[in-house]
Amino acid sequence: MKKLTLALVLLSFMGFNANADMNVGVKVTAAELTADGSETQNSGATVVQKERDASFELASIFAEAMVSLGGMDMAVGVEMVPLTAEVAVIGGGTGFDATVEVGNMRTAYIQPMMTTDGGVSLYVKAGYAQADLDISNVSRQATASETGDSASTDTNLDQELEGPMYGLGMQISTDSIIDAIRIEATRHDFDEISFTNSNNKKLKADATMDAVSIALVKSF
Numbered sequence: 001m002k003k004l005t006l007a008l009v010l011l012s013f014m015g016f017n018a019n020a021d022m023n024v025g026v027k028v029t030a031a032e033l034t035a036d037g038s039e040t041q042n043s044g045a046t047v048v049q050k051e052r053d054a055s056f057e058l059a060s061i062f063a064e065a066m067v068s069l070g071g072m073d074m075a076v077g078v079e080m081v082p083l084t085a086e087v088a089v090i091g092g093g094t095g096f097d098a099t100v101e102v103g104n105m106r107t108a109y110i111q112p113m114m115t116t117d118g119g120v121s122l123y124v125k126a127g128y129a130q131a132d133l134d135i136s137n138v139s140r141q142a143t144a145s146e147t148g149d150s151a152s153t154d155t156n157l158d159q160e161l162e163g164p165m166y167g168l169g170m171q172i173s174t175d176s177i178i179d180a181i182r183i184e185a186t187r188h189d190f191d192e193i194s195f196t197n198s199n200n201k202k203l204k205a206d207a208t209m210d211a212v213s214i215a216l217v218k219s220f
Contacts, residue, residue: 021065021066021219021220022063022064022065022066022219022220023062023063023064023065023066023075023077023217023218023219023220024061024062024063024064024217024218024220025061025062025182025215025216025217025218026059026060026061026062026215026216027059027060027061027062027079027182027213027214027215027216028057028058028059028213028214028215029057029058029059029060029211029212029213030055030057030211030212030213031055031056031057031058031209031210031211032053032054032055032209032210032211033053033054033056033102033207033208033209034051034052034053034207034208034209034210035051035052035053035205035206035207035208036051036052036205036206056102058081058083058105058211059081059083060079060080060081060082060105061079061080061082062077062078062079062080062215063077063078064076064077064078064111065077066219069112071114072112072113072114072115073112073113073115073121074110074111074112074113075109075110075111075112075113075123076109076110076111077108077109077110077111078106078107078108078109079106079107079109080105080106081103081104081105081106081131082104083103084101084102084103084104084132084134101133101134101135102131102132102133102134102161103131103132103134104131104132105129105130105131105132106129106130106131107127107128107129107130107165107188108127108128108129109125109126109127109128109165110125110126110127111123111124111125111126112124113171119172119173120170120171120172120173121170121171121173122168122169122170122171123168123169123170123171123184124166124167124168125165125166125167125168125169125184125186126164126165126166127164127165127166128162128163128164128165129161129162129163129164129165129188129190130160130161130162131160131161131162131190132158132159132160132161133158133159133160133161133193134158135158135159159193160193161188161190161191161193161207162190162191163188163189163190163191164188164189165186165187165188165189166186166187166189167184167185167186167187167211168184168185169182169183169184169185170182170183170184171217177218178216178217178218179217179218179219180216180217180219181214181215181216181217182213182214182215182217183212183213183214183215184212184213184215185210185211185212185213186210186211186213187208187209187210187211188208188209188211189208190206190207190208190209192204192205192206193205193207
């Protein structure tokens with residue numbers, strides 16, 4: 001949270017700078033979340049879970065300040081995903097069923113941009129992201145497993161995803177109400193999350209999110 005707070009303060013400061021332009025925009029993203037992990041059972045045995053992935057769509061808004069640094073521009077911004085997206089509905093068979101959702105994702109970033117001929121800018125992007133991971137409608141595990149573990153009574157699990165983001169993109173200037181269109185690809189490399197459920201199983205998971213997006217930008 002300190003990293004995001006620092007970025008918000010910096011963005012607010014630059015917003016008052018007479019030499020800084022402001023950009024606001026909306027973005028539509030096609031994302032794929034990939035995760036793998038393990039669970040430590042009551043017996044002490046560790047079971048490695050195979051990698052799983054899920055594809056979903058996100059809509060976001062962003063605001064950023066632009067300053068000139070010699071031969072390039074630098075954007076400092078904050079992006080918000082105000083809605084919740086359903087990532088997957090898991091059918092567990094002998095394990096458990098659950099609905100997995102990701103929402104309230106916020107990303108602070110810096111974005112050096114280099115303008116080429118024809119109103120096209122190329123840029124790289126780096127930042128830090130946080131998001132809420134909600135696992136709800138949990139069922140199954142109504143009886144002990146074959147290994148003798150006690151049954152879990154968890155029904156809703158809440159975790160926070162956070163970690164670095166990096167990517168690259170292209171901005172194309174337009175002569176219309178919208179000042180520019182951006183196309184970009186990013187990766188979020190989330191830190192490992194861990195959770196101990198009601199039957200004392202220790203669960204761990206690593207996740208990454210690859211995304212391709214298109215954005216409409218308005219400058220002031």
